[in-house]
Every structure is written in C-alpha cells, then in structure tokens.
Amino acid sequence: MSDTSPVKKKDDKGEVTASVASNSNDCSPGKRTHLDSDNEDQDKSDQDSSPSKSSVGDTPEKHKPSSDGCRTPSDSPPNKKKKSEEEEENTHAKLKKEKQEEERLKMQVLVSNFSEEQLNRYETYRRSAFPKAAIKRLMQSITGSSVSQNVVIAMSGISKVFVGEVVESALDVLEEWGDTGPLQPKHIREAVRRLKHMALIQTSKSKKVLFQ
C-alpha cells in the first residue's frame, strides 16, 4: 500500500513537488519594484495551476523578464502611496510564499526520515476521511433541505479535526493516568470534558484588568 518513495506521495492536494514551486521565486533583486505586480500576478496564476500541471508533468514556472520595461515610476503623491501599499502587499505575499515553501521542504525532509510504522500511520492519517455521502445524508436529515457540496466538504473536514483533537487529548490523558494500550472510553470522556472546559474558558471574553 505505501510507496517506496514517500517523498513523492501524490495526493489530491498536490503538495508533492516543492521543487516545482521553488522555481517561482526567482526574480532578479534589482528589478523588484517594477516587476512586483507583474510577477505577483504570474506567481498567483502559476500557483493556482501548479497542482494540475504537476500531475500533467510540465511546469512552466519562469516569468517573462521582458515585461518590466513598460512600467515607469510615477512620482505624483497618490500614485506613490498606491505603489508603496502595493509593495507592502507584495512583500507580505512573498514572505507568505517563502514560508509555505519552507514548510513544504521541512515536511519533505521529515517524511523521508520516517520509519515503516510511522509511514504507515502517516499514510492512514492523510487518507482517512469521513464518507461524504454519509455526512450529506446526516445533514440533510437534520436540516430537511438539501445541502451543497461545499458545505459537506467543510463539515467532513471539521469533523476530522474534531476527532483529531479528541484523540490527541485522550492520548495525553492516557499518558497522565499511566495507562497503556488502546484508548478506553474513560480516556475519551475525560478528553471531551477537558476540551469543553477549555472551549468554555476561551469563548468567554477575558476581561482585562485595568486597575489593580
């Protein structure tokens, strides 16, 4: 079931190829201010199409460096303000992308060093999901009206995160109580109690103490 090369595991999310996306950040530093809006648009479109292109095989990631000659900097104040805002946005977007990039590389390195058992567990973690049909049926029986596809996608995703939170908390409880082996209902119940307690504490607005 598991691949021999875990790094290249292709799932629906297309998170495989960090090398593909890493080429998209090549721009000559000197031309950054003029290129930025052009490159950002191209970056976005490249990122949008990269999951599909990675499955097809070709990834034309290079930007057209010749498109920068058209822009001339305008010195009038309103344009200058817009430019500086754009530049700020662009630097934010670039930082975000670089962070995502780094994140992907780290994951690659981590997964490539997994033992057999860890690989198995990771694969099960990624692949397990609630059946959309069952969720849809359940929600429609509650609402009485039909439910759109996106809603089902969102709800099944949230439920999986919920299960994850409960199981992880239950594993903490298991460790605290010094038990071993598979989780027992008492651990799960304690986990749910703790999570509800935390959620209650978090949702109530914390009052800042102004004067002591």
Next chain:
Amino acid sequence: MAESEKEQGEQDEDEVEEDTPLEKKKKIFSKELRCMMYGFGDDQNPYTESVDLLEDLVIEYITEMTKKAMETGRAGRIQVEDIIFLIRKDPKKYSRVKELLLMSEELRKARKAFDEIKYATTK
C-alpha cells in the same frame, strides 16, 4: 453537556442490561473512524467501545453545528459562510476549512482545464 452525559449513561445501562436481545444501532462511521483513530495516534486495533463512543461524539458534533448553522445567516438554510462563522474562534478548524475550500476550488479549475484540453485534442 448534561444531555451528552445522559446519553452516555443510557448507553452504559444498555450495555449492562443484556436480558433482551439488543437491537444494535446502526453504526455509520465504524470503518473510517478506526482508520482515523490509528492515524491520530491510537493503537492499530482500537477498542470497539472507544470507536462507538467517538462515533456518537462526532454525530453529536455534526448535529450541533448543523443546528447552529441553520440559525445563523439565512435562517433555514446552511451555507458555507455560516460554518466558517461558527468556526472562527477555533484556529485549527478555521484554517483547515479555508484550506479545503481553496483546494477544492483549485481542483475544480484543474479538472475543467483538463476537460477542455481533452475536448480540444479529441475534436
């Protein structure tokens, strides 16, 4: 909260009293939940009682969310925005929903583009 404790109390009673043959409530998530529990760190063969309990918890969670979503925004309907609104305080779930919706949108675009290419080439 009191309701869920009552439910669990009733469940325990049902499991103890085995005089009459139990009509087993149909479990709809058993297989998937087992895999999920293993993926999140439990044993490879989790206890059936734990899986059952978790299934009840999940169904209760979905029911609660659905009911709340029916009340927010456009009453009587569920839209994605309602769910996102309900989730906003929980960072894990919020980011996960955003990611999922983005991905599904990208996949849709990709599929559409692929189909167009296919149509163009086979024509």
